[in-house]
Amino acid sequence: MTSPSKPGKRSSGGFTLIELMICVVVIGILSAIAYPSYTRHVVAAQRSAAQTHLLQMAAKQTDYLASSRTFGTLAEITALVEVPPAVATRYTLSVTLTDGPPPGYTITATPKVGGTQANDVVLTLTSSGAKTPNDKW
Numbered sequence: 001m002t003s004p005s006k007p008g009k010r011s012s013g014g015f016t017l018i019e020l021m022i023c024v025v026v027i028g029i030l031s032a033i034a035y036p037s038y039t040r041h042v043v044a045a046q047r048s049a050a051q052t053h054l055l056q057m058a059a060k061q062t063d064y065l066a067s068s069r070t071f072g073t074l075a076e077i078t079a080l081v082e083v084p085p086a087v088a089t090r091y092t093l094s095v096t097l098t099d100g101p102p103p104g105y106t107i108t109a110t111p112k113v114g115g116t117q118a119n120d121v122v123l124t125l126t127s128s129g130a131k132t133p134n135d136k137w
Contacts, residue, residue: 043120046090050109051137053087057095057107059074061127071097071105071127090117104128 009090036052064072072080074095083093091109098104111117124132131137 039116042116046086046117047120047123047136049084049086050091051122053081053084054107054109054123055094056081057093058125058127061105061107071095071103073097090115091123098127 057077060077061071064070064076064080073096074093077095078093085087087093087109091111092112094108094110096106098106098107106127107125109123113119121133121136123136124130
């Protein structure tokens with residue numbers, strides 16, 4: 001037989017408002033720590049994709065030089081190596097040719113404004129193999 005509940009006694013069937021607010025605060029703190037770390041990881045991963053593509057373009061420049069006796073423009077090189085969608089949507093690519101002696105090129109990947117890469121650095125790769133900025137390669 002169940003006893004009638006006494007006045008002033010409450011049942012233990014749920015959460016109190018204080019317990020719920022503590023959970024909300026803990027989730028907020030974890031989110032404040034995790035989200036910036038996640039966004040830094042995404043930016044670094046997309047930068048890595050751009051670096052890989054710059055290296056592929058440099059390899060195609062070498063092939064182009066062997067067959068044409070000159071380095072190729074952006075249009076000529078992108079006809080040989082497809083720009084991945086992850087790079088095309090986040091970076092603007094350019095190729096600057098330099099007259100010699102010896103002739104050379106600079107391939108540049110500039111982050112597009114308004115995207116996740118907007119605060120990232122401009123990546124460059126030259127025909128001599130110089131990569132800038134050094135700390136991001």
